[in-house]
Amino acid sequence: MITIHYFAGIKDLTGTAQETLQFAGQTVDQLRKELAGKYPGMDENSVQVAVNEEYALPDDVLSEGDVVALIPPVSGG
Amino acid sequence: MITIHYFAGIKDLTGTAQETLQFAGQTVDQLRKELAGKYPGMDENSVQVAVNEEYALPDDVLSEGDVVALIPPVSGG
Amino acid sequence: MKAFNVVAEPIDPQLYADYVLRPEAGAVTLFTGHVREWTKGVKTLYLAYEAYVPMAEKKLAQIGREIEERWEGTRVAIAHRIGELQISDIAVVIAVSSPHRKAAYEANEYAIERIKEIVPIWKKEIWNDGEEWIGDQKKKPEGETI
């Protein structure tokens, strides 16, 4: 299982702050597409993915126990 | 009479923080030359003159009661 | 106090300025970002900030390392507040010390730009007639993102 965290506008869209999915062995990009399909209205191109608190590349492969976060455009400061 | 204030290295040179002189009717530049002659070692080219707390021009004419200051290169901050 | 800190309570900027001060420092720049009442003609009631806290603190620390590598002799501390903030409250504080002033200004400004690029913190503006999560619409940081 992997854990997925949602924030800000994406959390409003998913209606939940986190969920778990069977996704080990698949890529970051596959997960992003999967979630964009599951939650219509998510702008997949503007969402970055962090794995274990670091920005990930599309081809990075997820492992059992990974903690993933969908990062919409940041607006701190 | 005009009052003349000295600061920093110039004060060390003159040995006094202020003095008064009869100099009304003469120019700022005349005063500067006068004082450079009176106090050998004063670098007249690096000294600015303020009259009544504002930088003065060489041709400005001094009036009775003016407060003059010799301003060596500043080094605040 | 952590040098790279995401906090829910009001920020005391002086703590961060004090943290970076050292005998070698001739200059300290302290930037505070505040909740502004008016933005593009619209009156803000208050702001709500949310963060992915552990990653945000890692990214603030990364910015600190970037600065200390790029401007020799600098020392950096950064804090960002989350939760509901009222007008004039401090959202972010950046403290940079340096032997000379030029680096202290440049590095401080670099820090706020980088915060707006890579630190997972989000701002929601609340007005009289609505609210909205603000996306900076910046280009994605180079080389480390999809």
Place this chain on the structure above:
Amino acid sequence: MKAFNVVAEPIDPQLYADYVLRPEAGAVTLFTGHVREWTKGVKTLYLAYEAYVPMAEKKLAQIGREIEERWEGTRVAIAHRIGELQISDIAVVIAVSSPHRKAAYEANEYAIERIKEIVPIWKKEIWNDGEEWIGDQKKKPEGETI
């Protein structure tokens, strides 16, 4: 507290940051210049600052006006300390608020450059084996000096 101040006592920088803060301000930059222990390989014991106080305060106020004219919506406060200062003591504080950050950084840096050009304050460095009044050797300010 005067917004353009020459003082003989330790400076509390927060007073000046608070002074410039307003609901329109999204950014406050606070610069503090500190006595640095080492300059060009020579160890400073302490510094002594002297000012032509009334003129210095007028010139600080002039710098404030220059900034508020050049960067719209800014507000400025500046204090300089005189007398004997120890390592890490604050010699000068510059606070600038602005709706947006860019102006707050630029205006603050402008203020310290102008202080070093036109404000009648002098610094004497005292080392183990001597002392010297420091002259900045800057070019004279344009148009207003002989």
